[in-house]
Amino acid sequence: xxxxxxxxxxxxxxxxxxxxxxxxxxxxxxxxxxxxxxxxxxxxxxxxxxxxxxxxxxxxxxxxxxxxxxxxxxxxxxxxxxxxxxxxxxxxxxxxxxxxxxxxx
Numbered sequence: 001x002x003x004x005x006x007x008x009x010x011x012x013x014x015x016x017x018x019x020x021x022x023x024x025x026x027x028x029x030x031x032x033x034x035x036x037x038x039x040x041x042x043x044x045x046x047x048x049x050x051x052x053x054x055x056x057x058x059x060x061x062x063x064x065x066x067x068x069x070x071x072x073x074x075x076x077x078x079x080x081x082x083x084x085x086x087x088x089x090x091x092x093x094x095x096x097x098x099x100x101x102x103x104x105x
Contacts, residue, residue, distance in 0.1 A: 001065070002070050002071070003058060003071050003072075003073065004071070005053050005054050005072075005073045005074070006075065009074045009075050010055075012075065012081055013073075016041065017041075018041070021041040021042055021043055022041065022043075022044055022057060022058075022059055023041060023057075023058050023059065024040050024041070024048065024059040024060065025038070025039055025058055025064065025068055025071065025085055026039075026064060030099050031099025033101045034099060034100070035099055035101070035102055037071065037086075037087055039073060042059070044059045045059075045061070048060060048061060049065050053073075067087065067102065068087065070088040070089045071085060071086065071087055072085075072088055073086075087100065
C-alpha cells in the first residue's frame with residue numbers, strides 16, 4: 001500500500017486534525033464514470049485499516065482498501081486548499097477526470 005502526499009496537502013491535513021476525527025479515504029459515487037476517492041475526517045471504526053504516510057495515519061475501510069493502492073493526495077493547485085485523492089493505478093478515467101469505473105482497476 002503506497003500513499004504519496006504532497007507537502008501542501010500534508011500541511012492542510014495537519015492543521016485540521018482534531019482529537020476524535022482522523023483522515024479517512026472513502027469511495028464515493030460521483031461523476032460520469034461512477035466513483036471517486038475522497039478524503040474526509042471521521043471517527044475511526046474498529047474495522048478500518050491504518051496506513052501511515054509521511055507521519056500521518058490514514059484510515060481506510062477494509063472493503064475500500066483494494067481501490068486505494070498507489071494513491072496520491074495533493075491540493076488541486078498551489079493556491080488551493082481543496083485536497084484531492086488520485087488513484088494512480090487507474091487505467092481509464094471519465095472525460096472530466098473526476099471519476100473512474102471500478103472495473104478499470
